Amino acid sequence: MKIWAVYFSATGTTKKIVAAVAQALCRRLQAEERAFDFTLPAARCGWPEFAEEDIILFGVPVYAGRVPNVLLRYLDTLSGNGALAVPIVVYGNRDFDDALIELRDILRNNGFMPIAGAAFIGEHAFSRRLAKGRPDEKDIECAKRFADGIFEKLKQETFLGPKLPGMPFPYRGYYQPRGEKGMIDIRRVKPRTGSSCNGCGLCADVCPMGSIRHENIRECTGICIKCGACVKKCPAGAKYFDEPGYLEHLRQLEEGLTRRREPELFL
């Protein structure tokens, strides 16, 4: 039996949670640990082969209350071979809305058997203040408790999928922020590059959409999903967003969502 940590994680928070659950579960089961990170485009040309006896801990961040829509086509090429799976979503302290249900359905529709689920909190991709530093120690302890819960559940002879919060298929629409002048639409917003850019090219290496080219790292030539990878990982702090709608939404989030949300485990 292998325990798989499988995740998309542009700024690393989903990776931390899925890895913590995987490590703890491996220790409990004395099982082999494997990881598959599909954040970068080069990884998304196929999937590992999962075996029926494997357990797949499958994590994605919540984008607009749902599974990131740019991943849907790729996720539909998954093949679970009857393996047990645990959908895990990580969100930036607003809400996970229907993302966990949607991820559970994607896994189920592609041949996995979901046996548990969880929603954790990660520092918001748009911000360095909202859910700052999360997942933190308390979250990692909770990830370990989640692994214990999965371990206990595995002793059962048959598995009932857990009841998850959210609206079942066809789900609610993607969350859309509202500003003073109506809906805020940030879909076409792209990052800008400040004068501190030293041309290192890390932004091109970490863009999950492959939208920043090494030949011209100051420009984002393809689709931008606002994942925060180029902004948060730039060693010179040179990438930023300055579009007014984006900034208005950011202000709303940072000012309105200061209460700490806690992880939710569904076993």
Ligand SMILES: Cc1cc2nc3c(=O)[nH]c(=O)nc-3n(C[C@H](O)[C@H](O)[C@H](O)COP(=O)(O)O)c2cc1C
């Ligand atoms: C385009 C976009 C939309 C997001 N929408 C939500 C949301 O609806 N609710 C929420 O709480 N966080 C939202 N977030 C924040 C991310 O879910 C959060 O920062 C997550 O920890 C990022 O995971 P990662 O570090 O693995 O990339 C959004 C982030 C992005 C980039």
